[in-house]
Amino acid sequence: MRLIQLVNFAFFCVYAMLFARFVVEYVRANEQIRFVQYVHRYTEPLYRPFRGLLPVLPDPGGHPLVLSILAAMLAFFVVHVVVRGLLRASSRPALREE
Numbered sequence: 214m215r216l217i218q219l220v221n222f223a224f225f226c227v228y229a230m231l232f233a234r235f236v237v238e239y240v241r242a243n244e245q246i247r248f249v250q251y252v253h254r255y256t257e258p259l260y261r262p263f264r265g266l267l268p269v270l271p272d273p274g275g276h277p278l279v280l281s282i283l284a285a286m287l288a289f290f291v292v293h294v295v296v297r298g299l300l301r302a303s304s305r306p307a308l309r310e311e
Contacts, residue, residue, distance in 0.1 A: 217300050224293040228286060230256050235282045260285050 234256040242249045260282060267280035 214304070217297060217304075220293070220296055220300065224289060227259060227289050231259060231282055231286050231289070234260060235279060235286075238279045238282065239276050241277070259289070263288070 230252065233252045237249050237252050244250070244253075263281045263285040265281060266284055270278045270280065272278055
């Protein structure tokens with residue numbers, strides 16, 4: 214059970230960081246701000262496989278919607294569900310046939 218909580222926490226951190234990157238890109242935050250540099254540095258390995266996968270669409274206000282970041286979040290969610298399911302299945306006692 215503790216392992217599942219640890220996995221949930223780790224994936225929550227991934228979601229939070231990718232969401233922060235989505236917001237940073239959306240508001241076109243200044244690259245010189247330390248927080249923006251931190252977000253880019255730590256999300257780059259997570260985001261790199263998805264970069265350019267989907268187009269960047271502008272919203273009505275002209276802000277970029279980086280759909281590839283949302284695709285990355287969805288992919289990590291699928292992995293999260295699978296890992297959590299495998300951990301739960303492995304922690305259940307095996308059924309004994311008599």
